[in-house]
Amino acid sequence: MEKGTVKWFNEAKGYGFIKRQTGEDVFVHFKSIIGEGFRTLKEGEEVEFEVEQGPKGLQAKNVTRLGASANSTNFDDAE
Structure with a gap:
């Protein structure tokens, strides 16, 4: 597994691209x-893949989110 940052995701x-x-x-x-x-990624988010x-x-x-957003797949709930 390696780490990266989401460049953009439509x-x-x-x-999108990491x-x-x-x-x-x-x-x-x-x-x-x-x-x-609903599976999505946010620009600037750190991921492992x-x-x-x-x-x-x-x-x-096998992309997984790292950090605070790792526990939520629905970003509307985070607000």
């Missing part, structure tokens, strides 16, 4: 996010 389209500690960007799809219900070769390049899998 909830409507269900995908910036690895090496500086390289990795594609992330909502199906790769571990959690119940594995990397695999996908059909169009590197992609993240």
Whole structure:
């Protein structure tokens, strides 16, 4: 597992990119996010993930959130 920061994530389209500690960007799809219900990520959020070769390049899998937001998948509840 490696750590990174969410560069951006489009909830409507269900995908985005994570910036690895090496500086390289990795594609992330909502199906790769571990959690119940609506799975999304916030820009700037720290995550832990594995990397695999996908059909169009590197992609993240088994993505888990780190820190305070790790316990909530619904950001509306956090406010």
